[in-house]
Amino acid sequence: MDTKRVVADFEDWREVVAEAVAVLEDGGLVALPTETVYGLAADAFNAEAVAKVFEVKERPSFDPLIVHIGHKRDLEIVADVPEELEEIVDELIATYWPGPLTLVLPKKASVPDLVTSGLDTVAVRLSAHEVMRAVAREMPIAAPSANRFGRISPTSADAVMAELDGKIPMVVDGGACRDGLESTIVAPEMTEKGPVLRLLRPGPVSREDLRKIAKVIKPKKTKADHIEAPGQVESHYAPETPLILIDKPADFVPEAGVKYGLLSYRGEGNSSLMEATEWAHIEIMSQGKGKLAEGAVRLFFCLRNLDAAGVDVIVSESVSETGIGVAIMDRLRRAAAATKK
Numbered sequence: 477m478d479t480k481r482v483v484a485d486f487e488d489w490r491e492v493v494a495e496a497v498a499v500l501e502d503g504g505l506v507a508l509p510t511e512t513v514y515g516l517a518a519d520a521f522n523a524e525a526v527a528k529v530f531e532v533k534e535r536p537s538f539d540p541l542i543v544h545i546g547h548k549r550d551l552e553i554v555a556d557v558p559e560e561l562e563e564i565v566d567e568l569i570a571t572y573w574p575g576p577l578t579l580v581l582p583k584k585a586s587v588p589d590l591v592t593s594g595l596d597t598v599a600v601r602l603s604a605h606e607v608m609r610a611v612a613r614e615m616p617i618a619a620p621s622a623n624r625f626g627r628i629s630p631t632s633a634d635a636v637m638a639e640l641d642g643k644i645p646m647v648v649d650g651g652a653c654r655d656g657l658e659s660t661i662v663a664p665e666m667t668e669k670g671p672v673l674r675l676l677r678p679g680p681v682s683r684e685d686l687r688k689i690a691k692v693i694k695p696k697k698t699k700a701d702h703i704e705a706p707g708q709v710e711s712h713y714a715p716e717t718p719l720i721l722i723d724k725p726a727d728f729v730p731e732a733g734v735k736y737g738l739l740s741y742r743g744e745g746n747s748s749l750m751e752a753t754e755w756a757h758i759e760i761m762s763q764g765k766g767k768l769a770e771g772a773v774r775l776f777f778c779l780r781n782l783d784a785a786g787v788d789v790i791v792s793e794s795v796s797e798t799g800i801g802v803a804i805m806d807r808l809r810r811a812a813a814a815t816k817k
């Protein structure tokens with residue numbers, strides 16, 4: 477299959493959206509930009525199209541997809557908000573939609589089980605990206621990240637092409653993703669003491685942000701074949717190259733004959749690992765002072781470059797776990813966990 481790549485720029489993005497919608501209505505898949513990472517989109521109510529998403533991504537059927545809607549009011553097409561949670565859901569939506577926050581709520585029976593991997597909940601998002609939102613106004617869209625399962629999410633159309641060229645009919649190039657990390661996923665729940673937010677995946681909407689709305693609690697433990705706390709597959713977001721995550725510089729003892737690549741947070745003069753060995757390749761997430769938001773935007777881009785550089789092992793520095801730093805460290809830990817396997 478030839479993959480058509482179309483640029484959505486200011487003048488013609490409506491035409492591009494119409495073209496993408498036509499492919500989706502026909503049961504085809506389209507990679508679309510969002511503010512987090514690129515999504516691999518299918519018509520959420522077309523189970524055959526959704527099945528193709530799992531096939532193309534080589535994604536295990538136990539890992540459910542996120543559904544994108546095009547308006548706040550469309551939430552009721554895919555989810556049933558329990559009365560006791562209405563207030564907190566309204567507040568979350570008013571504060572963070574459109575934006576990088578995914579809500580896990582009881583699903584409408586009409587949503588195909590394939591989308592939710594048989595769970596009775598559905599994960600729903602209203603993207604801040606014009607293109608994704610315009611497409612999702614035409615029909616709810618099931619869209620996980622547009623990468624092969626377990627690999628690094630794509631944050632540019634080039635990265636999507638590297639993952640899926642020849643496997644899908646269309647990629648919409650909407651430029652680089654604003655946030656660069658997957659959405660925050662929360663499940664609002666009612667307890668005796670009031671509503672709480674179960675944080676299933678850290679992301680651009682930080683724990684500190686969420687705490688302003690309600691108490692934030694940890695995900696339940698995941699069983700190997702059953703995602704109770706999805707987004708929690710232990711080894712994930714992994715480059716092809718083994719990655720080790722270093723907390724204390726002294727923990728890194730280079731071996732002779734190994735080509736090491738460095739993923740540095742702040743680069744030359746600000747990195748304790750810089751002199752630790754003769755690096756074959758260095759990528760810097762946020763040169764100088766170090767801004768976590770910039771680090772988040774660049775993380776997957778840097779990891780892709782390190783993969784392409786042909787090093788034997790990627791050595792990554794840690795970043796501070798505040799704000800979006802929590803999400804960066806979450807992805808780095810999962811990448812390192814994939815290496816241990």
Ligand code: AMP
Binds near residue numbers: 592661706
């Ligand atoms: P991706 O879009 O590739 O980042 O993957 C979507 C993430 O959302 C996965 O980690 C899923 O496990 C998670 N997810 C989707 N549906 C649900 C659900 N019903 N309950 C909890 N998590 C979900």
Ligand code: MG
Binds near residue numbers: 620621629
């Ligand atoms: Mg993914």
